[in-house]
Amino acid sequence: MSQVVFSSWGRQIVDNRQGGEADAASVQLKLPEHYLDEGPVSAFMGWDGLVVFDRDVDVVAMAAEYMKRVQEKYCCAKCTPGKKGTRILQDALARIVSGHGEEQDLDIIESLSDLLQNCKCTLCMTSVTPVLDSVKYFREDYLAYIRRERKPKPAAAYHDKVTAPCTDRCPAHIDIPSYIEEIKNYRFEESLDVIR
Known part of the structure; x- marks a missing residue:
């Protein structure tokens, strides 16, 4: 299990930058430890905060x-x-x-x-x-x-993914958020195109 250096996920603050240990399970994070077979996730930013697993993350x-x-x-x-x-x-x-x-x-x-x-x-x-x-x-x-005391480190490999539970778990792999958005905007023909 990955050690958490810092987390603000879910408004629960865990700060181990000065030492201390907490792993992802102990702070109740349900985030992937690996992504796209490219090794461990160093940090994560999303709708509910940020999580840092690697002290070297900029x-x-x-x-x-x-x-x-x-x-x-x-x-x-x-x-x-x-x-x-x-x-x-x-x-x-x-x-x-x-x-x-x-x-x-x-x-x-x-x-x-x-x-x-x-x-x-x-x-x-x-x-x-x-x-x-x-x-x-x-x-x-x-x-x-x-203060110009720091410059960016060499570019890290950043990956992004936008998802919703209804999209990830849909057995037909339908883009449910787009379908709902089209209906909300009274674009009924376009909403049907999403699910066809």
Whole structure:
């Protein structure tokens, strides 16, 4: 079982960065230890927080990549708070990691959580959770980037996956969230195309 260095998953804080031990089972994490046969997972960011298994993980760079993927790959852009809010977060994190960030970028990140609560989808609403946790609990790492005392480590291999329990467990492998979204938007023909 993997040792947990830090976890904010499920609002339960486990911080072993200064020592101590806790494994994934003892903090009741139901997350994969391996992904795509590429070895153990070093860290995980998602709707309910972040989990770090490897002390060498660059949490700031991971948060920047996470928000980039949320904004560029998964944001539906059907509402202004989601489309603009995730973009502002992406830009602020990119500035920090590139060495052009300022402390006010951290204030921007923290203040956007209220804006994102007005999104149409829960993906954008909850996407800020692990980023806020990283700013709160890894603030010194962010400040090291802002003060130009730290540069990004060589790019890590980041993998992303968006899923829902109904999608993962559907025996017919139907994209249930898309089906529901089409019905919600009164696009009945398109909803039928999803399940055909």
